Amino acid sequence: MILFNKKFVMKVSIISLLLFLVGCSNINKVSSNNSGSNTNKSSNNNTGSSTNQSSTNETVKKDTSNSNPKQNNEENNSQSKLLQDIKTLAAEGRVINCEYPVKLTNLYSVEEKWGKADSSNWVASAKGMYSTYSKHNVVFGSNKGERIFEVRSFDSRLSKISLSMVKRNFGTPQYDVKSNGEEIIGYVVTKEFKLLFVFPEPTKSVSDPLMRHYSVLYPSATANSMASDPGRQW
Template sequence: MNMKPWLYAAALAGALTMTACANGGDNGNEASQSPTATATAQPSLESTSPPTATTPGATATEQPTKPSEQPQQDGSAATADKLIEIRKLAREGRVPGQSYTVHTTLIDDIEKDWGEADRTDAAGKGIYATYESHHAAFGYNKGSVVFDVRSYSDDLKDLSLRDIEQTLGKADSVTENGDDDIYVYQVNEQYELKFVIPASKERVDHISVFSPKDAHNNMAG
């Protein structure tokens, strides 16, 4: 009867020991599994994403602005140059494209160079010889002195009154001849520069360099 309590105690102690071993083994397994899971975790996708377009590198790759082409000469500037040249020649008694000078040229000189005129007409204070192929006409008095040189060149056809006034200012006088308006500039004591503009066209038909002093018939009896 005295042995039974001892055996019971020994059996209970053995059972407790086995339970403790089993629990210790489970805890050990859990401890060994946790580091493995942590070590094999995949890195965040955020760290491998490419830089956005707002980084400094994006600005550096922008294409430079293409340089613009050189502008052509401004049309108004070219027109002004043309009018200034017309006035300059008028002060010398000439028109563009011709070498004949009002006041010093005789109609005989022109006929020697160009032959007979296509037509001659009595007009105003003298006679006018027209050379259509040269886009020119010459007024001369009975002494054969040329007092008026006219140019009908196509280079003049694009000139408007506005162009003329912007460069040369207002005309000294304006007269009318039929449907034509004649804008007169006194370029010096000897010569007048005239722009003849038909009212229906509003563009220059022809120009004239005129010498009032030579327009008188100095051979009249």
Template sequence: MTTTFKKAAGIIILASVFGLTACNSSASTGNSAEATNTPAAEATASPSPAAAEGSAPPATAAAPDTAAGNTSGAVAADSAGQLKELLELARQGKVPGVEYAAHSGMIDEVEAAWGEPDTKESAGKGIYSTYSAKHVVFGSNKGSKIFDVRSSAADLQPLTLKEIEQTLGKPDDTAVNGNDKIYIYQAGKEYQLKFIIPEATGTVDHISVFSEQDSFNNMAG
């Protein structure tokens, strides 16, 4: 009986030893699997530096900057062309869209073609006739000769002094009339091209093509 008991006890002890060994082996295998699997998951989730640098978003973000630069260049080119045209017309005594010129035009011709002005009043060195619908004002002397042609056309009014100076250079002269600043460019020997810019807006209100010699009344008597 004692011998049998000892054998049974020995078998139980061996079984326990084998069971503990098996558990330790399983635990080691599980830990090894975790150690092996974790870096693999992290490597999959994190892109390589090369992939990050070559990804699409930076290229997409650059596109609007390029487009904006092109648009700005186009606007600047349009303003430059417009200003060069203004100076060229001023050398002929004219403003855009008006055939009647300072020095050579007569206010009687304007009235025959356009009708009576909305207002006609004496101001400064002459009589000023306003045609509101055409955004044009003519200054004429007592002999009816036009010496000043002014335009407040809508496409002139976005122009700034910076744009004007970038294309035409610094003005030959400046003047102040109340809150308006006047920037004067000589357009040949005969004419002046003036840009009138109110302090309140910082953009052109109107332009003037002016013939100073005709601003005086040269009628005899």
């Protein structure tokens, strides 16, 4: 009886030990698998996040780099179109924002539609009376007979056009003077009409200034044969 009990106890002990060892092995496997799975998930998530962020940053960079050149091209095209309009209308004696041409218009015609000028001043060096219509961004130069010989445009679009851009589109000016802090360049448009562009005089800090205004000039109407005055050329 005692021998039986000893054998029984020994068998139970061996079985318990085996079960314990098998259990530990399974626990280690599960732990190892969970650890590997978590590592892979973490690695995959980090890689995906990094890739997406990198992709987003590249897109932003591309959009930023492409937007400025496109905008610059549009502005250059717009300014070139405006200069072409200036040239085309000048051949008719007109400026871009005014229906009244030089030579064919007298000041009375303007006053009938636009009313009296905001101010009128005789400018001896320019050979005429200069009438300012601020609302229309226009100044008319007229002789003693009220004939308009010059129309100056102060259209706001002109302030985006540089000196170099005018020279690039019109070529070397036939007239180029610097006076009283301004540079004035001129071009012959037809036998009768000339163009004058007025800029601040270039400086070291501003080597390529923007336009202040421009005008279409009809020089013949500034002459005074009675006084042997040949009038203005520019």
